[in-house]
Amino acid sequence: MARSGSAPTRPWRRVERRLTGRFTAPRRPPILQILKAAAAAVITWFVCLAIFPEQLPIFGAIAALIVMQDNVDQSLTRGIERVVGVLLGVSVALGAGILFGPQAWLFIAAIFVAMFVGWAFRMSPSSTNQVAISALLMIALGGLQLHYGFERLIETAIGAAIGVLLNALVVAPVRTSSVHSAITELGDLASAALRRIADSLAEPRDAAWLREMHAESRALQQERTRVHDLLRQARESLRLNPRGARYRDALDADDALFQRLQPIVTQIIGMSRAITDLYEPDLVGTPQVVGMVEEIRRAAHDLALLAGTSPEDAETAPEPPALTAPYTIPGPPPEHWVLIGSLMEDLRRVRGRITGELE
Numbered sequence: 001m002a003r004s005g006s007a008p009t010r011p012w013r014r015v016e017r018r019l020t021g022r023f024t025a026p027r028r029p030p031i032l033q034i035l036k037a038a039a040a041a042v043i044t045w046f047v048c049l050a051i052f053p054e055q056l057p058i059f060g061a062i063a064a065l066i067v068m069q070d071n072v073d074q075s076l077t078r079g080i081e082r083v084v085g086v087l088l089g090v091s092v093a094l095g096a097g098i099l100f101g102p103q104a105w106l107f108i109a110a111i112f113v114a115m116f117v118g119w120a121f122r123m124s125p126s127s128t129n130q131v132a133i134s135a136l137l138m139i140a141l142g143g144l145q146l147h148y149g150f151e152r153l154i155e156t157a158i159g160a161a162i163g164v165l166l167n168a169l170v171v172a173p174v175r176t177s178s179v180h181s182a183i184t185e186l187g188d189l190a191s192a193a194l195r196r197i198a199d200s201l202a203e204p205r206d207a208a209w210l211r212e213m214h215a216e217s218r219a220l221q222q223e224r225t226r227v228h229d230l231l232r233q234a235r236e237s238l239r240l241n242p243r244g245a246r247y248r249d250a251l252d253a254d255d256a257l258f259q260r261l262q263p264i265v266t267q268i269i270g271m272s273r274a275i276t277d278l279y280e281p282d283l284v285g286t287p288q289v290v291g292m293v294e295e296i297r298r299a300a301h302d303l304a305l306l307a308g309t310s311p312e313d314a315e316t317a318p319e320p321p322a323l324t325a326p327y328t329i330p331g332p333p334p335e336h337w338v339l340i341g342s343l344m345e346d347l348r349r350v351r352g353r354i355t356g357e358l359e
Contacts (some may be wrong), residue, residue: 187307
């Protein structure tokens with residue numbers, strides 16, 4: 001039995017991580033974005049109070065907070081979504097008020113009508129919820145008159161505009177800093193996976209070693225997906241961004257490098273799969289395989305050069321590529337021709353991507 005005050009057991013840690021993972025993010029948002037959101041809400045509050053002094057500008061403050069997103073493009077999308085949601089929500093509330101009057105169950109009717117309107121217009125779930133929330137706020141705040149709804153719509157548009165402008169003009173978010181390092185890391189991992197493939201053919205290996213080698217190669221798929229997500233976020237952050245021009249060329253170069261690495265990762269995973277499935281100990285020492293091991297190691301070297309992760313000291317002059325000429329096999333052994341032929345074709349494609357011949 002665990003003593004009191006001892007550390008929680010592992011199952012509880014897993015449950016805790018699952019629970020907190022439902023409402024926490026992998027990383028904290030920049031503090032500047034939090035301050036900008038608060039500033040947008042405060043500015044909207046006073047601007048709307050100056051225009052509509054008889055009402056608290058709740059709709060405008062909510063809009064300013066909602067539109068403060070990770071990039072300007074998302075802010076504009078959320079701003080439009082919020083304005084359209086308020087427009088439809090106000091319309092639903094006014095229509096329900098005209099049809100049913102100030103009844104106690106008017107909230108329920110407004111919810112059903114708002115959800116149906118969102119479904120009819122094929123709106124996203126978040127947009128549909130905006131319609132329902134706006135209708136409920138409209139009814140709860142006691143405004144079932146046309147002029148009240150019109151004022152809340154103008155107030156929402158002001159809050160959305162302030163939020164978008166503040167996000168764009170005050171250090172607009174840029175998400176490109178981690179892309180290059182992630183692509184470099186992907187190239188480094190791919191190069192290491194190629195070296196492991198060469199090691200598998202250099203000396204006899206057991207089944208456990210081969211499974212570990214294949215698992216490391218398959219892990220490249222997850223890393224490739226992560227880089228793809230980072231690139232998508234970076235592109236979104238530069239869209240409609242006043243600071244985007246100075247970062248776009250570097251991002252295009254990183255994107256071009258990633259497009260060359262993507263198929264290489266596919267070939268590496270295929271090579272490790274073929275070796276794991278068709279490996280035989282007598283492959284080691286076969287003249288054709290000995291030469292292939294050297295070529296695979298050269299490919300790993302050149303892949304590291306391509307990704308900018310060569311293990312040599314950065315102060316030394318960069319080495320020239322090692323893949324100077326294609327490697328050919330006159331005739332593989334009959335008992336291993338499937339594996340050797342598969343590896344040769346994958347190696348040819350890897351070499352073509354590294355040298356740019358298959359662009």
